[in-house]
Amino acid sequence: MEIYLPVAEMSVHWLVILGMGLGVGFLSGLFGVGGGFLLTPLLVFYGIPSTVAVATTLSHITASSISGALAQWRKRAIDFTMAGVMLSGGIIGTVFGVWLFAVMRRAGQMDLMVSLSYVVLLGAVGSLMLNESWVALRTARAGGPPPVHPVNHVWIHGLPLRLRFRQSRLYISVIPPILIGFVTGALSAIMGIGGGFIIVPAMIYLLRMPTNVVIGTSLVQIIGITTLTTLLQATSNYAVDIVLAATLIAGGVVGAQFGVRVGGRLGGERIRFLMALLVLAVFLRLLWGLVMPPGDLYALTLGT
């Protein structure tokens, strides 16, 4: 049966949308990420206008993040001070991102900007993750101790405006968390992602936060950013489709539960390795679209 999306103004097959939500939800439960980087390109391949795809994916991420955040909250594994500081940067980044989004849409370069951001980000994150998990997998097989990350960011400790983050047992400058928040906020608006796969490594390797509070804190930050971006996209670009969002979420929340269960049976390194392969596959598909001669040189949009 077809359903009509009132904002995208098109008919889609509801089983396809539900299936996408289910599949991406499964992967996001498995890998512990929001899955925006998979869902937005999938919706665009299916024919949803990229403006609607970017803006609507965000509420899918809100929904899949909330159950994780509640579980972490019960374990008291959330640093609300850190989340608040990052969000203050995130708000500015989101406003900037939505503004840039509107400018690029008027210039007709929306699709290019979305694809380029994806190619750069997925290529970089995918190869870093592949390398890291490959090393970890080999070490684990050899029976040795897990590798110690020798990254020591002395410069971060030299910055002014220091603040005590009790839950994270850190006394560092607020500038790096604000910058991380800004970058993920902007990317969230432009790419329709929550940014978990950027925030989590940044918190561990740059801020040196203890891993037990990283997941909960990043989820709170992601919920804040996606909520704000959904509101801004709804008011400035009229690009949020509530029917599409409801269908995606219905599939997503169910898929995520199965993903979490399967994920419990696989080891952490193996999951990261599989996820790196997935990220690189999406990267190659988008790169292909950018550099190969298009089948049709002309493209048509209704409106000016």
Add this chain to the structure above:
Amino acid sequence: MMRRRIFLSLFFALSCFGPALGEEDLVSGVSQDLIQITSNYTGSDIVVFGDVERQEKAAGRDIVVVVRGPDAALTVRRRDRVAGVWINHDAATLSGMPAFYYLASSRPLAQIAPQAAALARYGIGVANLQPDTVHAHHEVEPFRQAALRLMGDQGLYREAPLGVEFLSETLFRAHVPVPAGVTRGQYDVEVFLLRGGNVVSAQSTPLFIDQTGLERRLYNWAHDQPFGYGLATVVMALVMGWLSSVIFRRPA
């Protein structure tokens, strides 16, 4: 385009007020004057029917039925390779193009009017659709051709060369498929009676296509109160996410 407009509206006005003016009289109707887009709308069919009088002159006349959608601006972008990457480069905006155009005729257009210029004068046929105004910095024709082709690929510009069937010497009928992806707004159903490639009589009937029910209300809500709509979307996402964690919580 404007010239075509004036010409046709004059024609329609005259054929309405003075039935004796056309040499031959044409009566036509449409099966419905309103199409409502609902949640399970997958396209529909309308039937245009009519009757030409003067049975004795039946030979050599042709019927063309045109359903055209609301005027829209079509922006066509051409990609070029810049630094190894294909990006949108040149663009042309064609204003006053129909968002939907379906033409059914009793014979192929090339047989109705052997000289292409004859139909161009009336703007009949996909190939003769011309924009009112153009916003571009270069030659427009390739962009117009691309627009016609791409709209054709989406099923929005179509011709059915034998789409008008005669049920008797004078009675005719045409099925017009209206696909799912059509724009909302006022459409015109135009019926032309041609002889020797010249329009001798014409009629125009309006047709409205609109969203209805829940879809309409959601669309209005998204545009009239975007903040409340956005907030509702977020709350819905939070509640659905929370519910799932309650339902699927593993027994401790």
